[in-house]
Amino acid sequence: MLTFMASDSDEEVCNERTSLMSAESPTPRSCQEGRQGLEDGENTAQWKTTFSFSFLISKSLPYITSSSCGAGTPWSSRCGFPQRSQDSEEDCEEDPDHYDCSAVPGRPPGLEEELTLKYGAKHVIMLFVPVTLCMIVVVATIKSVRFYTEKNGQLIYTPFTEDTPSVGQRLLNSVLNTLIMISVIVVMTIFLVVLYKYRCYKFIHGWLIMSSLMLLFLFTYIYLGEVLKTYNVAMDYPTLFLTVWNFGAVGMVCIHWKGPLVLQQAYLIMISALMALVFIKYLPEWSAWVILGAISVYDLVAVLCPKGPLRMLVETAQERNEPIFPALIYSSAMVWTVGMAKLDPSSQGALQLPYDPEMEEDSYDSFGEPSYPEVFEPHLPGYPGEELEEEEERGVKLGLGDFIFYSVLVGKAAATGSGDWNTTLACFVAILIGLCLTLLLLAVFKKALPALPISITFGLIFYFSTDNLVRPFMDTLASHQLYI
Amino acid sequence: MSHGPTPRPAPSSDGAGRFSGPYRAPRLASAVAMTAAVFFGCTFIAFGPALALYVFTIAIEPLRVIFLIAGAFFWLVSLLLSSLLWFIASHITENKDGPTQKYVLIFGVLVSVIIQEMFRFAYYRLLKKASEGLKSINPDESAPSMRLLAYVSGLGFGIMSGVFSFVNTLSDSLGPGIVGIHGDSPQFFLNSAFMTLVIILLHVFWGIIFFDACEKKKWYILLLVLLTHLLVSTQTFLSPHYGINLVSAYVIMVFMGIWAFFVAGGSCRSLKFCLLCQDKDFLLYHQRSR
Numbered sequence: 001m002l003t004f005m006a007s008d009s010d011e012e013v014c015n016e017r018t019s020l021m022s023a024e025s026p027t028p029r030s031c032q033e034g035r036q037g038l039e040d041g042e043n044t045a046q047w048k049t050t051f052s053f054s055f056l057i058s059k060s061l062p063y064i065t066s067s068s069c070g071a072g073t074p075w076s077s078r079c080g081f082p083q084r085s086q087d088s089e090e091d092c093e094e095d096p097d098h099y100d101c102s103a104v105p106g107r108p109p110g111l112e113e114e115l116t117l118k119y120g121a122k123h124v125i126m127l128f129v130p131v132t133l134c135m136i137v138v139v140a141t142i143k144s145v146r147f148y149t150e151k152n153g154q155l156i157y158t159p160f161t162e163d164t165p166s167v168g169q170r171l172l173n174s175v176l177n178t179l180i181m182i183s184v185i186v187v188m189t190i191f192l193v194v195l196y197k198y199r200c201y202k203f204i205h206g207w208l209i210m211s212s213l214m215l216l217f218l219f220t221y222i223y224l225g226e227v228l229k230t231y232n233v234a235m236d237y238p239t240l241f242l243t244v245w246n247f248g249a250v251g252m253v254c255i256h257w258k259g260p261l262v263l264q265q266a267y268l269i270m271i272s273a274l275m276a277l278v279f280i281k282y283l284p285e286w287s288a289w290v291i292l293g294a295i296s297v298y299d300l301v302a303v304l305c306p307k308g309p310l311r312m313l314v315e316t317a318q319e320r321n322e323p324i325f326p327a328l329i330y331s332s333a334m335v336w337t338v339g340m341a342k343l344d345p346s347s348q349g350a351l352q353l354p355y356d357p358e359m360e361e362d363s364y365d366s367f368g369e370p371s372y373p374e375v376f377e378p379h380l381p382g383y384p385g386e387e388l389e390e391e392e393e394r395g396v397k398l399g400l401g402d403f404i405f406y407s408v409l410v411g412k413a414a415a416t417g418s419g420d421w422n423t424t425l426a427c428f429v430a431i432l433i434g435l436c437l438t439l440l441l442l443a444v445f446k447k448a449l450p451a452l453p454i455s456i457t458f459g460l461i462f463y464f465s466t467d468n469l470v471r472p473f474m475d476t477l478a479s480h481q482l483y484i
Numbered sequence: 485m486s487h488g489p490t491p492r493p494a495p496s497s498d499g500a501g502r503f504s505g506p507y508r509a510p511r512l513a514s515a516v517a518m519t520a521a522v523f524f525g526c527t528f529i530a531f532g533p534a535l536a537l538y539v540f541t542i543a544i545e546p547l548r549v550i551f552l553i554a555g556a557f558f559w560l561v562s563l564l565l566s567s568l569l570w571f572i573a574s575h576i577t578e579n580k581d582g583p584t585q586k587y588v589l590i591f592g593v594l595v596s597v598i599i600q601e602m603f604r605f606a607y608y609r610l611l612k613k614a615s616e617g618l619k620s621i622n623p624d625e626s627a628p629s630m631r632l633l634a635y636v637s638g639l640g641f642g643i644m645s646g647v648f649s650f651v652n653t654l655s656d657s658l659g660p661g662i663v664g665i666h667g668d669s670p671q672f673f674l675n676s677a678f679m680t681l682v683i684i685l686l687h688v689f690w691g692i693i694f695f696d697a698c699e700k701k702k703w704y705i706l707l708l709v710l711l712t713h714l715l716v717s718t719q720t721f722l723s724p725h726y727g728i729n730l731v732s733a734y735v736i737m738v739f740m741g742i743w744a745f746f747v748a749g750g751s752c753r754s755l756k757f758c759l760l761c762q763d764k765d766f767l768l769y770h771q772r773s774r
Contacts, residue, residue: 121546121547121550122546124546124550125546125549125550128549128553420652421651421652421655422648422651422652425647425648425651426560429553429556429557429560429644430557430560432553433553433554433557436550436553436554462560462564465564465567465568466564469564469567469568469571470563470564470567470648472567472571473563473566473567473570473571473592474567474648474649474652475652476589477589477592477593477649478649478652478653480589481672481675481676481679481720482589482593482717482720482721483649483679483680483683483716483717483720484563484566484593484596484597484600484645484649484717
């Protein structure tokens with residue numbers, strides 16, 4: 001759930017928890033550990049982890065907001081509310097995001113609520129699918145590629161080792177690691193909020209680009225290398241270069257500029273998975289669990305408290321009526337501009353809307369009304385000098401940090417100890433139910449909410465109880481071939 | 485996939501041809517190798533129908549998916565509770581030897597079945613409240629009917645139950661090894677797969693019957709569902725004698741299926757028309773002509 005990060009220095013970790021921020025560029029990490037021996041491994045591990053952490057933080061925006069959560073939020077005040085006509089219900093089957101939008105900001109609140117709940121289930125599924133995909137990628141990698149379960153150094157943010165003789169010492173070290181990690185995150189979040197408040201958009205934007213660059217090229221290269229090693233597939237350097245270059249370049253374009261929504265979503269899922277894998281590798285066991293717990297508490301505080309950094313960030317963005325960076329948040333909806341919208345001068349520059357209406361062919365059918373003439377009928381009278389507004393489809397946005405931490409939890413459950421599948425599945429179901437409850441609360445409260453606390457709490461409870469209670473029971477049953 | 489040493493059932497990976505006595509040689513000759521074929525075969529046997537049901541009936545509607553996952557969650561919580569009770573019981577009786585652990589296990593199984601049915605009832609209450617809530621907010625939009633929710637919840641329970649029982653065994657079946665070297669049945673995986681399938685289908689039928697009984701307030705039916713569930717579970721104690729175990733479970737499943745069909749509003753005529761691919765208009769016409 002966190003923030004932005006991208007900087008050239010070692011310690012650039014920007015914690016910004018906001019699901020509204022665009023993708024941050026991860027700080028560069030060099031991930032060459034394990035290739036040059038252990039002492040080198042330590043150094044590069046440190047280096048890498050610094051970067052990966054900052055990237056993580058930048059990518060982790062733990063909060064969910066509904067993009068059209070009501071008349072209160074400024075940027076959604078220009079959103080259309082979806083309104084399905086009765087006869088078009090049947091046609092809409094194949095296109096779930098098919099809405100007949102009419103820009104009516106002054107809709108009565110009761111109808112709005114009904115629409116919210118009516119479309120709520122669809123949005124829940126629109127978030128279930130990417131979260132599930134990210135977890136599947138992480139679990140599949142953990143179970144097959146040994147590299148991500150090998151211990152090879154630790155992040156510099158978790159300096160205390162867990163190879164201590166006594167349990168108390170180990171617990172103390174993990175708590176200290178957590179404290180350091182959380183304080184780094186807090187500092188970075190505040191730094192990011194300050195940057196945003198003072199409109200240092202170029203800095204933020206550059207940072208984001210640097211971090212995405214690192215993630216898309218370096219981490220992908222390492223991941224690909226490890227996967228090829230695991231399956232003993234030879235690949236020559238020119239092919240490798242071509243593959244990584246294409247993957248990375250298309251990723252940069254999709255995330256930071258324009259691209260098909262599905263491709264952008266796929267890239268965001270992939271980078272979240274890569275980030276989560278790095279965390280799973282570099283966080284020591286007990287520290288990982290304590291950090292997960294502490295980060296959900298921090299998330300709750302940062303998003304809900306009036307002076308919380310993320311809340312301030314969201315409010316600032318709302319005041320300035322700026323669109324959200326698409327690259328730091330997974331968006332389940334499509335955003336497009338119709339024709340030539342007059343953008344707010346303050347929102348120029350880095351905060352551009354990434355999508356073209358030409359890309360979103362699916363949604364064209366949804367406009368039956370003449371209020372969106374430019375796309376379909378350029379000669380429609382009645383709107384000669386009208387400022388065209390952006391139409392944003394109802395959707396839910398989830399910060400990449402949420403993806404990352406959910407995947408860290410499930411990945412750790414898959415990686416540690418017994419390699420039991422039941423534990424992994426239990427954590428998976430628990431996280432999905434937590435997400436469902438969070439989205440229900442979102443529909444009720446209609447403001448940005450932290451996505452981590454409920455899911456991570458359920459996940460942690462189910463992890464520990466399944467690992468210690470259910471696993472022996474099911475193993476005993478299975479060994480006697482009993483069924484309950 | 486490497487796992488730590490855990491007490492997994494029978495298959496032994498002693499591929500070096502460990503010599504067992506001559507009285508065991510016939511069984512050794514029928515030992516079955518575990519391969520990807522066994523893995524995929526058993527996966528599809530156990531989860532194929534459930535996957536088909538999911539794809540054709542649940543995946544089309546987002547609300548149903550959510551109710552399915554919530555049902556799976558309820559089953560998981562019931563399992564958690566029963567594991568806790570078993571854990572406590574087994575720790576209390578830890579130092580006593582002999583068949584005590586087996587009795588504790590039997591106790592665990594019975595308690596688990598009872599708690600599962602209790603959680604099915606709890607899920608019914610939750611769904612009832614949610615249904616009423618959805619109706620009050622959206623009077624013109626049709627909320628899912630209780631019968632549909634019964635089916636979805638039964639499937640959720642079934643899928644979670646099947647997955648938890650079988651997935652560890654499945655992942656072992658991929659690995660190197662030969663089943664039945666030490667004299668155990670070589671049909672271990674196949675038997676487990678069929679048992680998992682029957683459990684999943686039984687949960688679906690039990691869900692439908694249970695919810696209908698709750699709607700009509702026929703509490704004795706709840707008891708019947710509980711008793712059949714206990715019957716199926718306790719039959720698995722006859723574990724090495726697969727024949728009786730499986731066959732009776734399938735017979736019970738067929739009965740439950742027929743009962744659920746009639747409870748859900750089916751009738752012989754509608755079944756005939758469905759099988760003969762005759763549509764509703766014909767049915768209405770046929771009724772009119774009487």
